[in-house]
Ligand SMILES: Nc1ncnc2c1ncn2[C@@H]1O[C@H](COP(=O)(O)OP(=O)(O)OP(=O)(O)O)[C@@H](O)[C@H]1O
C-alpha cells in the first residue's frame with residue numbers, strides 16, 4: 001500500500017473557562033483532510049492560525065489537555081490511536097518542532113540528541129556521526145541551547161529527528177530565520193531523506209520552499225483543507241490551480257506580479273458560515289455564503305470550492 005498517513009475530516013476544539021467559570025468551546029479546526037504517500041514530501045501551506053501546527057500535534061498525540069479531537073487518522077492503513085501515537089512518537093514518527101523552546105535549556109546539545117536514540121550503547125557514536133553529516137562541529141555537543149545560532153539550532157533539531165529509523169518526519173516550519181545557504185542545505189536534507197524512503201510532512205509559510213521540494217502541496221485556510229495540488233500545478237498563470245485562494249497565493253508572489261490579497265482569514269469566533277474564504281472571494285455567490293463545499297477530487301488533486309470548474313475555465317479573468 002502506497003498510502004502512509006490518511007487524515008480525514010479532522011476537527012479540534014478547545015474548552016476554555018472564562019471569568020466566572022463560564023465554559024466556552026473554541027472550534028479551531030473543522031475539516032482537515034490530508035494524506036501522505038510513502039516516500040513523498042507533502043507540504044502544508046497556510047497563513048498563521050490556519051491549523052498547521054495543531055494538525056502536526058494531533059498526529060503526534062501532543063495536543064493540550066483541554067482539546068477534543070474528532071475525525072480519523074490512519075497510519076499504514078490502521079487507526080492511529082493515542083496508545084499507538086505514544087509508541088511511534090520519537091521513533092517511527094519524528095518531529096522537528098516549530099519552536100526552539102522544545103530544546104531543554106539546561107541540557108548539553110549532545111546529550112539531548114542522544115536521548116532520541118534507543119540503542120544507548122551506540123548513542124554517542126550515532127550522535128557524532130549525525131553531527132558530522134549535518135556539518136555540526138564536534139564541540140557543539142558540549143554547548144547549551146542558548147549558545148547556538150539560529151541556523152545551528154535548526155540543524156540540531158533536524159539531526160535529532162532524522163537519527164535512527166524513522167518512517168514519517170513532521171517538520172513544523174523548519175526554515176524561518178535561515179540564510180539562503182542554510183535554507184538550501186535544509187531543503188536538500190529533506191530530499192535526501194525522501195531518497196532514503198522516508199515521508200515528510202513539511203509545514204511552511206514559504207510557498208517557494210514548498211514548490212522547490214514537495215511532491216504535493218496542501219493548502220489550509222481557517223482550519224480547513226481547501227486544496228491539495230501537485231507541485232506541477234503551480235506554474236504559469238496558475239490555471240491548473242483549483243481554489244481561488246490558492247490562485248491568489250500564487251499571484252501574490254513577486255514573480256507573478258505581486259497582486260496582494262485583500263482582507264484577513266476569519267477567526268474561529270467570527271462564526272463565518274459557508275466557505276470560509278467567501279468574504280474575500282471575488283466570485284462568491286449565495287451558495288458560498290450558505291454552504292461549506294465538499295472536499296472533492298478535481299483532476300489529480302482535490303478542492304473545496306463550489307465553482308472551481310468555472311474558475312479554472314475563466315482563469316485569465318481572475319481579479320482580486
Ligand atoms: N491551546 C490552545 N487553546 C486555544 N486555541 C488554540 C490553542 N492552540 C492553538 N489555538 C488556536 O488554533 C488556531 C490554529 O493554531 P495553529 O498553531 O495550528 O496555527 P498555525 O497554522 O500553525 O499558525 P502559525 O503559522 O502561526 O504557526 C489558532 O487560531 C490558534 O490561536
Ligand code: NI
Pocket residue numbers: 052053054098172
Ligand atoms: Ni504553527
